[in-house]
Amino acid sequence: MSSWINECLPEHLARDGCIKAVGQADVIRNEFSEATFERIIDCSGKCVLPGLVDAHTHPVWAGDRVHEFAMKLAGASYMEIHQAGGGIHFTVEHTRAASEAELLAGLQQRLGRMLRAGSTLVECKSGYGLDLHTELKMLRAIERARTSTDIGISSTYCGAHAVPRGKTAAEATDDIINNHLPKLKELKLSGEIQVNNIDVFCEKGVFDLESTRRILQAGKDIGLQINFHGDELHPMKSAELGAELGARAISHLEEVSDEGIVAMARAKCAAVLLPTTAYMLRLKQPQARKMLEEGVIVALGSDFNPNAYCFSMPMVMHLACVNMKMSMNEALAAATINAAYALGKSDTHGSLEVGKQGDLLIINSSRWEHLIYQFGGHEALINYVIVKGKVIYENERCEAMGSY
Numbered sequence: 001m002s003s004w005i006n007e008c009l010p011e012h013l014a015r016d017g018c019i020k021a022v023g024q025a026d027v028i029r030n031e032f033s034e035a036t037f038e039r040i041i042d043c044s045g046k047c048v049l050p051g052l053v054d055a056h057t058h059p060v061w062a063g064d065r066v067h068e069f070a071m072k073l074a075g076a077s078y079m080e081i082h083q084a085g086g087g088i089h090f091t092v093e094h095t096r097a098a099s100e101a102e103l104l105a106g107l108q109q110r111l112g113r114m115l116r117a118g119s120t121l122v123e124c125k126s127g128y129g130l131d132l133h134t135e136l137k138m139l140r141a142i143e144r145a146r147t148s149t150d151i152g153i154s155s156t157y158c159g160a161h162a163v164p165r166g167k168t169a170a171e172a173t174d175d176i177i178n179n180h181l182p183k184l185k186e187l188k189l190s191g192e193i194q195v196n197n198i199d200v201f202c203e204k205g206v207f208d209l210e211s212t213r214r215i216l217q218a219g220k221d222i223g224l225q226i227n228f229h230g231d232e233l234h235p236m237k238s239a240e241l242g243a244e245l246g247a248r249a250i251s252h253l254e255e256v257s258d259e260g261i262v263a264m265a266r267a268k269c270a271a272v273l274l275p276t277t278a279y280m281l282r283l284k285q286p287q288a289r290k291m292l293e294e295g296v297i298v299a300l301g302s303d304f305n306p307n308a309y310c311f312s313m314p315m316v317m318h319l320a321c322v323n324m325k326m327s328m329n330e331a332l333a334a335a336t337i338n339a340a341y342a343l344g345k346s347d348t349h350g351s352l353e354v355g356k357q358g359d360l361l362i363i364n365s366s367r368w369e370h371l372i373y374q375f376g377g378h379e380a381l382i383n384y385v386i387v388k389g390k391v392i393y394e395n396e397r398c399e400a401m402g403s404y
């Protein structure tokens, strides 16, 4: 990969923001000798990579949960904090109290940090409202970010992220199916908001398999792609359910069964692995090697949220290599083309191919592997972030850095 990547030039992007040609510099130079370019970037000694795709984030919320990090370091488990009213419930309380403008400001700032860490397409979930009013406020903030920022967004309705206080799981399921989803359908049809995916936290003590099935099927019926949290803390048979329902992707999967892995491979349902969460919560690692051997499409996500506060897909790839035993090539594919697949966007995103969207990174090293190897070093390595052929971020600090 590195040999042709080193030789392709990012200047060959058409006005529509799509890649016009990829190949040897001299061949391309001849082909386009008559063309004029707004800008030409000399990439000698650098690498050109596809923009990174982050297949799982929760970037819309208010309220600081840094105190919970201390609680976890002192031994509290994720579910203990959740059941005591912290975790998602804490964030729900603060997100309900925040205005749409406040949520949008926080979201834009976080998306900017993701972009500077090399992500050009990110999945963004709602899920800290749980009531219809706040879920819609979050989805509107995502919609406004989509039109006001350069980063690509795939938006996910995650109203079944937790059972809201005062409701049983059965009541919450009925509320989602009878009230939330019909309203979403109406807003989608009127063009007021775009929602691409439906998500449920399928977990013991949250939504069981049957409620998950009902919600996901109802979401699919209004045209949403199924992309949900499953088999994270307990084996739930989420993978089997996802395969049966035609899910596009399932995230986490630390506790997936062998049968679930086989079912996902057969159904071409992507596994979105989240190395920051397994690391932060000291969970057992998902079996990435087994999934790859069985032919599952393995993608990666940062899982950015108040529990796992990491924006950086380069760091996620590093953790996937060290803790999940993925190779650097596998991690790069998982953070680009496979993550695009998990979002239903691999026809247009995730690789440097003629006709695809011109989303790319230029890194200040002749070996692309440095982006993974230098843990936390991406801030100085990423020289340019380009979206639809336009330089969105140019990092002056890079020039002073050596190639290694």
Ligand SMILES: N=CN[C@@H](CCC(=O)O)C(=O)O
Pocket (backbone or CB within 6 Å): 058, 087, 088, 091, 201, 229, 232, 277, 303, 305, 306, 307, 308
């Ligand atoms: N597991 C459920 N949801 C998130 C955590 C959300 C939170 O703790 O605020 C996750 O994917 O890790």
Ligand SMILES: [Zn+2]
Pocket (backbone or CB within 6 Å): 056, 057, 058, 229, 303, 305
């Ligand atoms: Zn999540």
